[in-house]
Amino acid sequence: MLHYIGKRLLQLIPVLLGMTFIVFMIIRAIPGDPAQVILGQLASKEAIEALRGKLGLDNPWYTQYFDYLIGLFKGDLGESMRTVQPVADEIWPYLAATFELALFAIIIAVIIGVNAGIISAWFQNSWFDYLAMVIALIGVSMPIFWLGLLEQWFFGIELQWLPTSGREEVRNPVSAVTNLYVLDTIINGRFDQLGQVLKHLVLPGIALATIPMAIIARMTRSSMLEVMRADFVRTARAKGQKMFWVVYKHALKNAIIPVLTVIGLQTGLLLGGAILTETIFSWPGIGRYIYEAIQFRDYPVIQSGILVVAFIFVMINLLVDILYGLIDPRIKYD
Amino acid sequence: MTESKLILEVKNLQTSFFTDDGVIPSVDNVDFHVREGEILGIVGESGCGKSVTSLSIMGLVPSPPGKITNGQILFRGKDLTKLSEREMRNVRGNDIAMIFQEPMTSLNPLFTIGNQLIEAITLHKKDWSRKQAKARAIEMMKLVGLPRAEELIKEYPHQLSGGMRQRVMIAMALVCDPQLLIADEPTTALDVTIQAQILKLMRELNERLNTAVILITHDLGVVAETCERVVVMYAGKVVEEGLVETIFNNPQHPYTKGLIASVPDMRYKKQRLYSIQGNVPKPGTVKEGCRFAARCESVFGRCTEENPPLYETSEGHKTRCFLYDEKEILVNDKTAATS
Amino acid sequence: MVPNSTIKTVAVKEKSTGPWLDAWRSFRKNKVALVGAGIVLFFVFLAIFGPLLAPQGINEQSIKDHRLLPPSSEFWFGTDDFGRDIFSRIIHGARISLGVGFFSVIGSVIVGSILGIIAGYYGKWVDMIISRVFDIMLAFPSILLAIAVVSVLGPSLRNALIAIAIINVPNFGRLIRSKVLSIKEEEYITSAKAIGMKDMRILFSHILPNSMAPVIVAGSLAIASAIIEAAALGFLGLGAQAPAPEWGKMLADARVVLRNAPWAMIFPGLAIMLTVLGFNLMGDGLRDALDPRMKN
Amino acid sequence: MTKPLLQVEGLKKYFPIHKGLLGKQTGFVKAVDDVSFYVNEGETLGIVGESGCGKSTTGRMLMRLLEPTEGKVTFEGKELTNLSSSNMRKVRREIQMVFQDPYASLNPRHNVEKILTEPLIVHNIGDAKSRRKKVYDFLEIVGLSSYHAKRYPHQFSGGQRQRIGIARALMTNPKLIIADEPVSALDVSIQAQVLNLMQDLQKELKLTYIFIAHDLGVVRHISDRVGVMYLGRMAELATSESLYADPLHPYTKALLSAVPVPDPEYKREQIILEGDIPSPSNPPTGCTFHTRCPFKMDACTTIVPKLEEVKPGHFVACHLYNELAQH
Amino acid sequence: ACSSDDTSSEQPKKEDEGTTEKETSSTGNKVLIFGRGGDSVSLDPIAVTDGESFKVTQNVFETLLNFGEQDTTIHEGLATKWEPSEDGLTYTFTLREGVKFHDGTDFNAEAVVKNFERWASGSEDKFPYYASMFGGFKDDEGHVIESVTADGDYTVVFKLKRAQAPFLKNIAMSPFGIASPTAFESAGEKFGDSPVGTGPFKFVEWKRNDSITIEKFADYWADGLPKLDKIIFRSIPDNSARLNALLTGEIDLADGVNPADGKTVEGDSNLQLFERPSMNVGYLGLTTTRPPFDNVKVRQAINYAIDKQSIIDAFFEGRAEIAKNPMPPSISGYNEDIPGYEYDPAKAKALLAEAGFADGFEMELWAMPVPRPYMPDGTKVAEVIQKNLEDIGVKAKIVSYEWATYLEKARNGEADAFMLGWTGDNGDADNFIYVLLDQDNIGSNNYTYYSNEDLHKILIEAQTEVDEDKRNELYKQAQEIIYKDAPWVPLAHSTPLLAGKADLTGFLPHPTGSDKLTNVDFK
Numbered sequence A: 001m002l003h004y005i006g007k008r009l010l011q012l013i014p015v016l017l018g019m020t021f022i023v024f025m026i027i028r029a030i031p032g033d034p035a036q037v038i039l040g041q042l043a044s045k046e047a048i049e050a051l052r053g054k055l056g057l058d059n060p061w062y063t064q065y066f067d068y069l070i071g072l073f074k075g076d077l078g079e080s081m082r083t084v085q086p087v088a089d090e091i092w093p094y095l096a097a098t099f100e101l102a103l104f105a106i107i108i109a110v111i112i113g114v115n116a117g118i119i120s121a122w123f124q125n126s127w128f129d130y131l132a133m134v135i136a137l138i139g140v141s142m143p144i145f146w147l148g149l150l151e152q153w154f155f156g157i158e159l160q161w162l163p164t165s166g167r168e169e170v171r172n173p174v175s176a177v178t179n180l181y182v183l184d185t186i187i188n189g190r191f192d193q194l195g196q197v198l199k200h201l202v203l204p205g206i207a208l209a210t211i212p213m214a215i216i217a218r219m220t221r222s223s224m225l226e227v228m229r230a231d232f233v234r235t236a237r238a239k240g241q242k243m244f245w246v247v248y249k250h251a252l253k254n255a256i257i258p259v260l261t262v263i264g265l266q267t268g269l270l271l272g273g274a275i276l277t278e279t280i281f282s283w284p285g286i287g288r289y290i291y292e293a294i295q296f297r298d299y300p301v302i303q304s305g306i307l308v309v310a311f312i313f314v315m316i317n318l319l320v321d322i323l324y325g326l327i328d329p330r331i332k333y334d
Numbered sequence B: 001m002t003e004s005k006l007i008l009e010v011k012n013l014q015t016s017f018f019t020d021d022g023v024i025p026s027v028d029n030v031d032f033h034v035r036e037g038e039i040l041g042i043v044g045e046s047g048c049g050k051s052v053t054s055l056s057i058m059g060l061v062p063s064p065p066g067k068i069t070n071g072q073i074l075f076r077g078k079d080l081t082k083l084s085e086r087e088m089r090n091v092r093g094n095d096i097a098m099i100f101q102e103p104m105t106s107l108n109p110l111f112t113i114g115n116q117l118i119e120a121i122t123l124h125k126k127d128w129s130r131k132q133a134k135a136r137a138i139e140m141m142k143l144v145g146l147p148r149a150e151e152l153i154k155e156y157p158h159q160l161s162g163g164m165r166q167r168v169m170i171a172m173a174l175v176c177d178p179q180l181l182i183a184d185e186p187t188t189a190l191d192v193t194i195q196a197q198i199l200k201l202m203r204e205l206n207e208r209l210n211t212a213v214i215l216i217t218h219d220l221g222v223v224a225e226t227c228e229r230v231v232v233m234y235a236g237k238v239v240e241e242g243l244v245e246t247i248f249n250n251p252q253h254p255y256t257k258g259l260i261a262s263v264p265d266m267r268y269k270k271q272r273l274y275s276i277q278g279n280v281p282k283p284g285t286v287k288e289g290c291r292f293a294a295r296c297e298s299v300f301g302r303c304t305e306e307n308p309p310l311y312e313t314s315e316g317h318k319t320r321c322f323l324y325d326e327k328e329i330l331v332n333d334k335t336a337a338t339s
Numbered sequence C: 001m002v003p004n005s006t007i008k009t010v011a012v013k014e015k016s017t018g019p020w021l022d023a024w025r026s027f028r029k030n031k032v033a034l035v036g037a038g039i040v041l042f043f044v045f046l047a048i049f050g051p052l053l054a055p056q057g058i059n060e061q062s063i064k065d066h067r068l069l070p071p072s073s074e075f076w077f078g079t080d081d082f083g084r085d086i087f088s089r090i091i092h093g094a095r096i097s098l099g100v101g102f103f104s105v106i107g108s109v110i111v112g113s114i115l116g117i118i119a120g121y122y123g124k125w126v127d128m129i130i131s132r133v134f135d136i137m138l139a140f141p142s143i144l145l146a147i148a149v150v151s152v153l154g155p156s157l158r159n160a161l162i163a164i165a166i167i168n169v170p171n172f173g174r175l176i177r178s179k180v181l182s183i184k185e186e187e188y189i190t191s192a193k194a195i196g197m198k199d200m201r202i203l204f205s206h207i208l209p210n211s212m213a214p215v216i217v218a219g220s221l222a223i224a225s226a227i228i229e230a231a232a233l234g235f236l237g238l239g240a241q242a243p244a245p246e247w248g249k250m251l252a253d254a255r256v257v258l259r260n261a262p263w264a265m266i267f268p269g270l271a272i273m274l275t276v277l278g279f280n281l282m283g284d285g286l287r288d289a290l291d292p293r294m295k296n
Numbered sequence D: 001m002t003k004p005l006l007q008v009e010g011l012k013k014y015f016p017i018h019k020g021l022l023g024k025q026t027g028f029v030k031a032v033d034d035v036s037f038y039v040n041e042g043e044t045l046g047i048v049g050e051s052g053c054g055k056s057t058t059g060r061m062l063m064r065l066l067e068p069t070e071g072k073v074t075f076e077g078k079e080l081t082n083l084s085s086s087n088m089r090k091v092r093r094e095i096q097m098v099f100q101d102p103y104a105s106l107n108p109r110h111n112v113e114k115i116l117t118e119p120l121i122v123h124n125i126g127d128a129k130s131r132r133k134k135v136y137d138f139l140e141i142v143g144l145s146s147y148h149a150k151r152y153p154h155q156f157s158g159g160q161r162q163r164i165g166i167a168r169a170l171m172t173n174p175k176l177i178i179a180d181e182p183v184s185a186l187d188v189s190i191q192a193q194v195l196n197l198m199q200d201l202q203k204e205l206k207l208t209y210i211f212i213a214h215d216l217g218v219v220r221h222i223s224d225r226v227g228v229m230y231l232g233r234m235a236e237l238a239t240s241e242s243l244y245a246d247p248l249h250p251y252t253k254a255l256l257s258a259v260p261v262p263d264p265e266y267k268r269e270q271i272i273l274e275g276d277i278p279s280p281s282n283p284p285t286g287c288t289f290h291t292r293c294p295f296k297m298d299a300c301t302t303i304v305p306k307l308e309e310v311k312p313g314h315f316v317a318c319h320l321y322n323e324l325a326q327h
Numbered sequence E: 001a002c003s004s005d006d007t008s009s010e011q012p013k014k015e016d017e018g019t020t021e022k023e024t025s026s027t028g029n030k031v032l033i034f035g036r037g038g039d040s041v042s043l044d045p046i047a048v049t050d051g052e053s054f055k056v057t058q059n060v061f062e063t064l065l066n067f068g069e070q071d072t073t074i075h076e077g078l079a080t081k082w083e084p085s086e087d088g089l090t091y092t093f094t095l096r097e098g099v100k101f102h103d104g105t106d107f108n109a110e111a112v113v114k115n116f117e118r119w120a121s122g123s124e125d126k127f128p129y130y131a132s133m134f135g136g137f138k139d140d141e142g143h144v145i146e147s148v149t150a151d152g153d154y155t156v157v158f159k160l161k162r163a164q165a166p167f168l169k170n171i172a173m174s175p176f177g178i179a180s181p182t183a184f185e186s187a188g189e190k191f192g193d194s195p196v197g198t199g200p201f202k203f204v205e206w207k208r209n210d211s212i213t214i215e216k217f218a219d220y221w222a223d224g225l226p227k228l229d230k231i232i233f234r235s236i237p238d239n240s241a242r243l244n245a246l247l248t249g250e251i252d253l254a255d256g257v258n259p260a261d262g263k264t265v266e267g268d269s270n271l272q273l274f275e276r277p278s279m280n281v282g283y284l285g286l287t288t289t290r291p292p293f294d295n296v297k298v299r300q301a302i303n304y305a306i307d308k309q310s311i312i313d314a315f316f317e318g319r320a321e322i323a324k325n326p327m328p329p330s331i332s333g334y335n336e337d338i339p340g341y342e343y344d345p346a347k348a349k350a351l352l353a354e355a356g357f358a359d360g361f362e363m364e365l366w367a368m369p370v371p372r373p374y375m376p377d378g379t380k381v382a383e384v385i386q387k388n389l390e391d392i393g394v395k396a397k398i399v400s401y402e403w404a405t406y407l408e409k410a411r412n413g414e415a416d417a418f419m420l421g422w423t424g425d426n427g428d429a430d431n432f433i434y435v436l437l438d439q440d441n442i443g444s445n446n447y448t449y450y451s452n453e454d455l456h457k458i459l460i461e462a463q464t465e466v467d468e469d470k471r472n473e474l475y476k477q478a479q480e481i482i483y484k485d486a487p488w489v490p491l492a493h494s495t496p497l498l499a500g501k502a503d504l505t506g507f508l509p510h511p512t513g514s515d516k517l518t519n520v521d522f523k
């Protein structure tokens, strides 16, 4: 098993290297000069040249690339051109913010999606099935930024139930330990804050959860339908097992593997793909961090930011693969 | 042969599937019975309704689209079709157990053998401890001739060969001492030498535990070697029923005759096999008359117009064919079944 | 002697068929899918004839007289902050959204198919490289990739289309590759080899047509997501440029006046949702019709 | 004695087992291990054996649908194993194959006419018109009607599909047909139809068959000679009379006694083998059957028995007969 | 020794802070949450150029001189007196006494000198504003400041190489907030993360892209000030979302309110609307080197063609003034007498015909992709302009790029016509006209590539002219030249809006965009 993980990690290297290369080439193809952006409209040509020199931007691209790579191998993600902070130091709070949101969203999505899928499959062609699947379809058909705006409008402005921006009650700020605020409030023993933090998670969480929830529900349903026809399900029933356990024990465990893949993929996608939600809900997340870095041509942040997101994405997929092995004894890792 | 008590009576059973193409009675007016301790064979070609019949008995017809639309299934006098799902659960695995055709897919691949066996036990022996259940599981595994039972219990189905899996299935079926075991093509997926092992095991268990068995197969050889009585099905109907010897030596229904004649015999070489022309009709396509009429060599006018009833041609030997009408032994279906 | 010529094959009257025709029949039975196809057709109709049907053009400003009017009998969906008829703009916008969805997917299908077939058929290191590139692209957060691509090319509808096509390439590539790999193992491929068929012919006459069904399904679903992606890019200002009535851009433009004129945001959003829903419903129906495994 | 149409010598197929993601090769599945036999023109050679013993692999290697690891296949004096792939394709006109699963072996998106025309196109036989005619002729020959030509595989019953498969194999007027379990998927009553058809065609078109099956009754019925395979090796090879009347190899004996006979009165001493078939990736040493053999001797665990002619035309690979011969 | 002292004294201090925080939170403490559009880049004011950084540093740091509460007149700051010499080459500042930095060190002449030394020995990439306001660094030829010396504890003398008219205004700009020398010496590059100034508020915490917290500096020199206990700056990038947050009470004050929302705020009794005095210009630049805009008639025609009033009505919601000059009227030197180009499509057409474009022509119209205070919705304005141009037969294709690309391409002269704007830094005419339209700044902020030798002479002269009236006269002339040459279509001087809770008092938005929150309080 460890051996397998090691091997998979080794295999990651070319993918991530390829990734750095592609990102590197793309961002350098984007017109716009970081030095210019940093120095603003006022800057003179000389100033820009000077800064370019300092940032190493006047080296040939391959030198820049290899410098970056060498840094990477030393565990150095580079330094933001704009804030002059090491990306490695700067990135965590953003990542944590998105991670918390994505996790929250995916938990909602999994709990509701998986159960809706199961019940739909169990009572195939019932009104619940139709309703759940129509809702799921509408869910995947909704532009989330639109949903986010409607949510803000309705729950935030009209009903005033839930906060529409940020991660915390600013008047009562969470003192960050891990930057995962839910965890932090618990560590700090501030359960009053926990409630607030959770409240802040609700609206962006729902906006973000909608699509994965719908996808998971549909996937679970079709996977369950397939499994429910399997012989071993009939065997379980023939033993006299209750339908509930047949479904939730025998069928679910078998149906969950393709669902897990989807969950893994979606979690990974949420991490990098939450830009719009993060913008609408003013969530200080990694997506916006990178998006802004693109706007400011902050090359090291773009490069390392995308690299970190991609790394997490592949790690989640690795985790999913390992989970397969735990669920399915037929899968052997060696 | 001593007359023993009836354990199961299937009367007039009709199970239909409600599909997009209409209602298809896949099992139509099926009557048969099983006596205590006997092995009843049900033979017939693919799609003739063998599995649906057995699933009907277990109350496991996939629904929707399937449904028992008529008839009774009396298990020790109790009509199973009238039981609630809850009551039915107590019957399943406890009174009537079932094993399926595919040993490869009938076990849940993600749970250990032990887990699945123990589940079968604790479902019905609520007061048993896990330890007791485990002991019982091991005992049953030994009974069906599985080696290294103590270790096997921790293994997963994919680590076992087909034959071993089928033995596990049998052990699982017998774990609560059912009175009736339904085996739906239990050896079809196995190799001949392994099939021989399993059939031998089933015969032995039947003798030792006196469990009644319904053995469903399409292999006439298996029936001939294993069963006492046999029911021949064709396109959802029982076409002939009788003792094994009678059926093989004196088949009456043209389909049974053709079937027996078309099997190549390993013992001698026929120049040319007998073959029944045509195909089995698609279920639901034959509305009027005998379902075999289109393929029958002895077909005559009445066959395509009327539905032949079962004629009892001699004690316990029944045939659904107008050819035996002349012999004036028309028996009412119902009286035949209850006798 | 003709053996067994006595067999009377009962000539049951059968409808003319073919795999596609059968699929159509089973599709036709699926009411939900039909609703989806209906919605799609409706929008396709709008896309084609919209300019003729719309009461107004896309840029008939009337800032002084008709600014931000609520829905009324004259302006069904109200007007925007230029005093333009939102209803007319949505009708015109159908062409943009469907166009982006359709052409970007066509682009990804073509590129993805070529790469997927090459990878699946030639295997070995070619497969290795192509698959790794797909891995890389998939690990890339797609919206960021799209943003980056548009940033490189400059924001415009065409470039948004290209960006969306690019991010979808690995999906189709992988799909086709896995399909090619699995079909390669089918018995009818062996039987084609057994009659002495050449590899290229097998590829084009057997493997490709048989891998198309999932591509069609995935394609119709991908159109749905491409429409949303285009809207998202439009929303970020990276898609169609003014005064094009792209729905996402209309949404973005309407944000500013959300409080005074919610209709300016509700209707374009609904249009997106409905179109996407149509494609999703249709795609689902197609999957059921084309993928025999989904049949009960 | 007629000249063999096909001669197989020392045929082997070892499938490498790759483990792990880096694909390190960790061993072999010895699917076929040193098999030799010949087929005479006009005869039917049956090959039986239990699942996974290498029957299909053997069949496929004869046509080089699988490349043999080792060994020689000679067809009409040509050594097939040396041919270039384009020459091999030409030979495939002479050797055709009928597959077990009549559904899977027909392209679901092609109609019958297309399926049947394809071999003609591939081998450039005739023009469009003559091809069409030939298709309709062969449809008749295998007992289908011309109106079936426009239909698709899923609209046929299993037996009919197998007829299409057979018709396709016949399109190029082959000499040899390798039938890999052509009736295993069919019901008894349909199986009889197809077997009869194949026999009739053989007589009429002077075909040679290699008939692979696991049903001993079927093999007996159709074959002139029968080879019994066990774990990639040929255990016994003899004329079908000799084999069924007097099986020599303990495995053949057990096999024959295990087959259920549809006759309740037929009583015999059954030899029920213990245990399971070993895995071909880790076959037993010596005689691969020794793990289940009731007559196991010391030599069996170490020495691989050779297939030797014990009686005229009756070959067996078993140390019991080696010793007998020596004594 | 000093540093070890520092650390030892800091430890208990932090604990103190902890306890005081808890105390204040139990007693009703006054916290203002200020929602704004983006995060700061750095809190070292000299190192940055972005308004969002200055919004914070303006309250942490103080400059020697201050601007007026709502204008750019000069007032006392850390210096209580300032005396220029006759020739304008020497300035003597008298410093306020009893002022302390947040780290407890004293503010004195020494500190001022150290700050200027630090800046002057920097480089353009480090301290960009210093370079552009004072003409470069220590060794540069253009460097205006010859020396900064302490004369006793509370007097600082500036010697200039040449007269600089807006010198005092420059000194008052946010970037030149005086920092604690001990702090920036020990923090080095990291100073921007933990700024130490003398301002009414001291830095507490920075959650990147989310919030910056500053709290009342107990030892602030002015008694009773500041009134607030704490300010939290929150970045909420989207204007609508920010107003939402205000409506839901998550923030107390929102910067950058959409003009369209102005009425909503005014109609809400819980809220009040603030107007930031205008010190900006939004314009449509016509690249004078690209045909047909190299033809002055064409440029004038475009000027006549655009209906500015409609634009202002619709997309500034009337909260702007039609622009006729490149700088807003609030800046001295503004030329009232310029008539401006009124909306007159017929005249425009005639001019086009004169220029030989009777049938119009095709052009690209670049629209700003981001909202800016001077141009709340660039693309929409562009759509109106497009429509106006269509009316005179000019086919304009709206083009947009991402902001950074947009600026670079426009700067390279790749645009036919582009929308842009400017917010003044120090309220000086030079900061508009010279910066935006002088030939020296081609390739920099003169995006239109407009050059006019006469204008150049006037502007250079004005830079060193110390006499205010003479100087104003020069700028009026300059505006006339520009009016005739029409390198721009000046569109509007907008009044950026802010919204706050109704019980907020003492908030006076500053035209530069950096607001001092010292007097803000809750009722």
Ligand SMILES: Nc1ncnc2c1ncn2[C@@H]1O[C@H](COP(=O)(O)OP(=O)(O)OP(=O)(O)O)[C@@H](O)[C@H]1O
Binding pocket: B017, B019, B026, B044, B045, B046, B047, B048, B049, B050, B051, B052, B053, B062, B065, B066, B218, B283
């Ligand atoms: N879920 C179902 N939906 C519709 N029809 C069904 C379903 N299950 C079974 N049938 C129909 O019922 C008929 C009888 O099927 P059944 O499975 O009992 O056949 P069988 O005799 O067991 O055949 P086999 O030997 O192939 O197992 C078939 O024609 C089949 O088409």
Ligand SMILES: Nc1ncnc2c1ncn2[C@@H]1O[C@H](COP(=O)(O)OP(=O)(O)OP(=O)(O)O)[C@@H](O)[C@H]1O
Binding pocket: D015, D016, D029, D030, D031, D032, D049, D050, D051, D052, D053, D054, D055, D056, D057, D058, D214, D280
């Ligand atoms: N492509 C392959 N790669 C690896 N192993 C293979 C491959 N094809 C076949 N084998 C293995 O070779 C052995 C022989 O397979 P083969 O298909 O020839 O058996 P068979 O006798 O035809 O069995 P069946 O009766 O099940 O068709 C089996 O153990 C099988 O698992």
Ligand SMILES: [Mg+2]
Binding pocket: B050, B051, B052, B184, B185
């Ligand atoms: Mg069955």
Ligand SMILES: [Mg+2]
Binding pocket: D055, D056, D057, D180, D181
């Ligand atoms: Mg095989």
